[in-house]
Amino acid sequence: MSADVLDVLRAADPAASMPQTTTEDREQLRQAIVASSLDGPEPARPRRPRRRVLLAAIVAGAILLLGGTAVYAAKVMLPPLDPPPTPAADTLMTARQVRAEYRLWTHKIELPPGVKWRGERLGKGGEGSGDMYGGNTGAMDAIEWAMCAWSGEWIAAAKAQDEVRIASAAAAIDRLRSAMPAWHEGMSENQGGWDSASLESFDAAIADAKRGDFGGLQQIARWFGRQE
Amino acid sequence: MDDDRETREERFTRLYDAHYSDVRAYAWRREPDTADDVVAETFTIAWQRFDSVPAESLPWLIGVARNVLLNLQRGERRRREREMRCAEADVAPSFGGAVEARSSLSVALRGLPERDREILLLAAWERLDRSALAAALRCSKATAAVRLFRARKRLAAALAAAEAPTRTIPTDSRGRLPDEC
Numbered sequence: 001m002s003a004d005v006l007d008v009l010r011a012a013d014p015a016a017s018m019p020q021t022t023t024e025d026r027e028q029l030r031q032a033i034v035a036s037s038l039d040g041p042e043p044a045r046p047r048r049p050r051r052r053v054l055l056a057a058i059v060a061g062a063i064l065l066l067g068g069t070a071v072y073a074a075k076v077m078l079p080p081l082d083p084p085p086t087p088a089a090d091t092l093m094t095a096r097q098v099r100a101e102y103r104l105w106t107h108k109i110e111l112p113p114g115v116k117w118r119g120e121r122l123g124k125g126g127e128g129s130g131d132m133y134g135g136n137t138g139a140m141d142a143i144e145w146a147m148c149a150w151s152g153e154w155i156a157a158a159k160a161q162d163e164v165r166i167a168s169a170a171a172a173i174d175r176l177r178s179a180m181p182a183w184h185e186g187m188s189e190n191q192g193g194w195d196s197a198s199l200e201s202f203d204a205a206i207a208d209a210k211r212g213d214f215g216g217l218q219q220i221a222r223w224f225g226r227q228e
Numbered sequence: 229m230d231d232d233r234e235t236r237e238e239r240f241t242r243l244y245d246a247h248y249s250d251v252r253a254y255a256w257r258r259e260p261d262t263a264d265d266v267v268a269e270t271f272t273i274a275w276q277r278f279d280s281v282p283a284e285s286l287p288w289l290i291g292v293a294r295n296v297l298l299n300l301q302r303g304e305r306r307r308r309e310r311e312m313r314c315a316e317a318d319v320a321p322s323f324g325g326a327v328e329a330r331s332s333l334s335v336a337l338r339g340l341p342e343r344d345r346e347i348l349l350l351a352a353w354e355r356l357d358r359s360a361l362a363a364a365l366r367c368s369k370a371t372a373a374v375r376l377f378r379a380r381k382r383l384a385a386a387l388a389a390a391e392a393p394t395r396t397i398p399t400d401s402r403g404r405l406p407d408e409c
Contacts, residue, residue, distance in 0.1 A: 005383045009352035012372050013331055015253040020262075030244050031273045036302055185370045189378070195365045197375065198343060215302030223341060 003145045016153060072209040075112025081179035094132065101138025109146045109179075110172065112153035118145050136181050136192030147176050147202075148225035154209060173206055240275055247286050250354070251293050257353055261301050269296045285364030287356060294346075294364065336386035344379035351376055 095102070106117050150172045157165030180202070183193030196200070205216025248267065255266035270293040274281055280287050314351050337345055351362055362372040 005348070005380050005387065006352045008333060009348060009383075013353050014257050015353065018253060018256045018260075026248060028242065029271070033244075033272050034240060036272060036275065154409065162396070185368075185374050193373065197365065197371055201343075208308070213302070215298075219342070225329065 026154065072161040081175050083179050083181040083193075084136050084139045084183065086187075086193070087191050089191055091190045092132040093135065093137055098133050098138045098141075101136075102142050103138075103140075105139045105142035109142060109176065111146060111149050112169070115153075117142075134190035134192045138179070139179075140192055140194075143176055143179055144224035148221045150176065151221040152225075154217060155214050155221075158212070158214065170210065172208075175204060177202060195226035229265055240278055242273055243274065243285055243289075247289055249290050250286055252284065254290055254293055254354055255297060257349070258297060259301070260299070265300065266296050269368070279323050284360065284363065286354075287360040290350070290356070291366060292353060332387060332390035335390045338384055339386050340379065344382055347372065347375050347385055373406055378407040390401065401404045 034210065150169050154169035154173060157169055167224065180199065181193035182199060183191065183195045185195075187193070201216070202220060205220055207217065209217045248271070251270055252263055253265045256263035257269075258268070271290060273292050273296070274285075276291060337348075340348070347361060347365065350361055354364075356364060358373045358376065359369050360378065362369040365372060365377075367373075
């Protein structure tokens with residue numbers, strides 16, 4: 001019987017070779033900390049509505065004035081995309097079903113200009129392979145790729161300071177987020193979806209991106225864009 | 229007021245002495261170069277927000293250290309200003325020499341989603357139980373338990389795949405395949 005994975009990890013703990021700090025160094029740091037202000041960091045300033053109004057005006061103006069913006073405007077106005085229905089607890093999908101679900105979702109979701117759908121990574125075993133997959137596998141794979149693509153588009157648009165593309169990418173990401181199925185504790189592994197911690201981290205990343213911090217969005221792109 | 233401050237300092241010093249090594253080990257395991265910066269910032273935040281530190285303080289401190297580390301990493305990424313590409317991302321974290329020395333473990337860990345890696349390493353290296361994992365990751369105990377269960381299964385599967393011996397096709401003494409004439 002193989003060793004428990006936690007024991008395997010513990011046997012490889014890098015802290016075993018961690019150099020120790022001296023008592024003096026440790027005490028110096030402690031004294032510096034307790035000598036610091038007790039006031040704590042300044043609370044975050046509330047967002048000013050004026051700035052949001054100004055940003056909205058810039059976006060609206062850009063949409064109206066720039067040529068070739070009809071496509072972007074249409075994307076911004078796309079209705080929310082509903083998540084797939086929760087599969088039954090004992091759902092298992094064949095390779096063919098996964099591929100069909102993936103293709104169905106590629107028709108529901110737009111990608112940024114110039115980005116193509118990646119090949120169907122899952123369900124390649126073929127009907128004879130006996131490979132089985134949990135529910136929503138195809139839908140989630142399509143959503144992941146689109147999240148990656150639109151995250152990259154948003155970051156590129158922000159770099160280029162292209163407000164129209166930013167608005168379009170933000171709307172697309174919001175739409176994808178609304179389509180992400182949730183997995184709750186107590187559900188079976190075959191009822192595919194993202195757990196609450198993952199969804200919260202996506203929400204935080206999207207909120208950060210709307211404030212101009214793209215660290216979380218880059219992380220999402222890495223997770224979802226990885227070729228496996 | 230002075231008494232208050234002294235009490236606070238004494239309590240903080242107990243916290244600092246009790247967990248300095250734990251927090252430093254947490255940071256060093258993940259990013260040795262910035263470990264001391266993470267320790268300093270984590271305990272500075274603990275000092276400034278001492279009233280918010282729960283009685284079970286280590287998971288809280290590790291949660292703070294985790295956020296400090298993530299912020300440092302984000303800042304570093306921004307400085308590097310790498311062109312983000314969907315498929316080719318610099319997703320190869322370092323797990324320290326002991327893990328790197330076991331290449332199959334390193335490969336298996338790299339292949340896991342970040343959230344799986346994080347909860348596994350917190351359980352293995354920081355030896356946090358489920359309730360402490362929940363506090364460090366700011367989620368419910370049930371969620372932490374489910375995430376750990378799933379992560380362990382994924383790592384076990386990844387390890388088995390990484391350690392599987394390369395299959396060799398048996399040949400006879402002249403190097404011929406069994407059914408080859």
